[in-house]
Amino acid sequence: MSFENFELNPALLRAVADAGYTVPTPIQARAIPIVLAGQDLQGAAQTGTGKTAAFALPILHRLDAAQSAPRGPRAPRALVLVPTRELAAQVAESFKDLGRHLKQRGALIYGGVSPKPQVKALAEGVDIIVATPGRLLDHLQMKLVDLSRIEVLVLDEADRMLDMGFIRPIRRLIAALPRQRQNLLFSATFSTEIRELARGI
Ligand code: AMP
Numbered sequence: 647m648s649f650e651n652f653e654l655n656p657a658l659l660r661a662v663a664d665a666g667y668t669v670p671t672p673i674q675a676r677a678i679p680i681v682l683a684g685q686d687l688q689g690a691a692q693t694g695t696g697k698t699a700a701f702a703l704p705i706l707h708r709l710d711a712a713q714s715a716p717r718g719p720r721a722p723r724a725l726v727l728v729p730t731r732e733l734a735a736q737v738a739e740s741f742k743d744l745g746r747h748l749k750q751r752g753a754l755i756y757g758g759v760s761p762k763p764q765v766k767a768l769a770e771g772v773d774i775i776v777a778t779p780g781r782l783l784d785h786l787q788m789k790l791v792d793l794s795r796i797e798v799l800v801l802d803e804a805d806r807m808l809d810m811g812f813i814r815p816i817r818r819l820i821a822a823l824p825r826q827r828q829n830l831l832f833s834a835t836f837s838t839e840i841r842e843l844a845r846g847i
Pocket of ligand 1: 666696
């Protein structure tokens with residue numbers, strides 16, 4: 647099994663080679679074809695399994711295939727929610743690395759820092775948002791972000807987000823998304839609460 651087995655944009659295969667990945671990890675082998683096909687997915691995966699690339703690669707592929715090299719102010723099309731700012735930074739870095747030969751732009755949104763650069767990035771136009779739920783909800787409530795064009799939602803480390811009390815902001819963010827979208831949920835554990843959230847979306 648190699649990355650060439652997936653029908654990924656050659657620009658992504660180049661980025662995969664640049665990153666030094668040769669063999670897909672098990673979660674990548676299972677998830678990438680499903681996400682490329684536009685289907686919903688629930689993945690049981692912990693950090694360290696390669697799960698970030700398992701969703702970042704097919705998301706970048708689909709965004710680029712549907713609309714290449716967008717410019718100027720535009721509504722974001724992919725939203726990744728994560729529990730912590732550290733994970734947000736890591737996930738955003740993966741999108742940046744894997745998307746290095748594409749033109750999709752990303753914004754990194756989390757609390758505890760000045761909202762100004764985030765507001766500026768959102769106003770300039772981004773395709774992919776990687777965010778912690780609380781700060782993104784603040785931007786939404788101030789009408790600084792338009793989530794009505796999101797095509798793909800990722801809930802990463804969903805169990806940790808629930809443990810951290812993010813269920814209400816998550817539900818309010820989801821309510822602002824179009825009903826027609828792709829949903830990807832990753833969690834290390836599948837408690838009743840997680841299953842309920844998954845059923846709800
Ligand atoms: P993650 O589980 O997404 O946090 O990824 C864990 C680490 O594995 C990161 O440093 C990735 O860059 C790396 N990684 C992801 N996919 C592969 C792969 N197919 N081959 C080698 N390393 C990988």
